């Protein structure tokens with residue numbers, strides 16, 4: 001059974017959470033198992049930069065919440081990652097997660113999996129944030145399904161939730177068609 005890991009890269013349960021949740025619900029409604037994780041609920045220390053160890057051991061030396069997240073990522077067939085836009089890029093919370101994915105890069109642990117992205121801003125920089133997630137997928141040799149960047153003016157709108165649902169549906173359909 002295919003499985004999707006939906007990742008909320010915001011330190012709070014705000015707009016990013018609502019959009020990732022909407023995408024995850026659409027995945028579930030389209031017959032695919034999905035788990036939603038909020039990175040803020042895990043201890044994710046910044047990368048120590050010892051990439052030689054990562055490459056040789058195929059594992060990270062740091063013992064923290066990433067251990068569980070490595071397992072969840074390995075078990076998933078697709079990732080949906082959402083981030084708020086912080087200074088025209090992803091949140092620090094998500095960037096730590098991306099940096100700490102280095103052991104999976106060296107072991108090809110994400111290769112061939114599907115990836116979809118969501119970024120949220122108030123004004124500008126949402127495309128740059130989306131590009132950062134896209135680069136993460138490309139470097140891991142994943143297959144990108146699509147991405148949506150949302151500029152919010154006030155509370156999240158029904159149209160924005162609908163765009164997130166369409167993205168989730170697209171991921172589920174790609175998984176079902178193999």
Ligand SMILES: Cc1cc2nc3c(=O)[nH]c(=O)nc-3n(C[C@H](O)[C@H](O)[C@H](O)COP(=O)(O)O)c2cc1C
Pocket residue numbers: 010011012013014015016017083084085086087088089120121122123124125126152
């Ligand atoms: C540290 C920080 C940096 C931000 N930088 C930007 C930015 O570069 N461009 C922008 O439009 N909004 C920026 N914002 C606003 C957030 O992107 C926006 O409020 C977003 O919707 C927050 O998502 P959330 O509700 O999921 O936390 C920033 C907010 C914070 C806290």
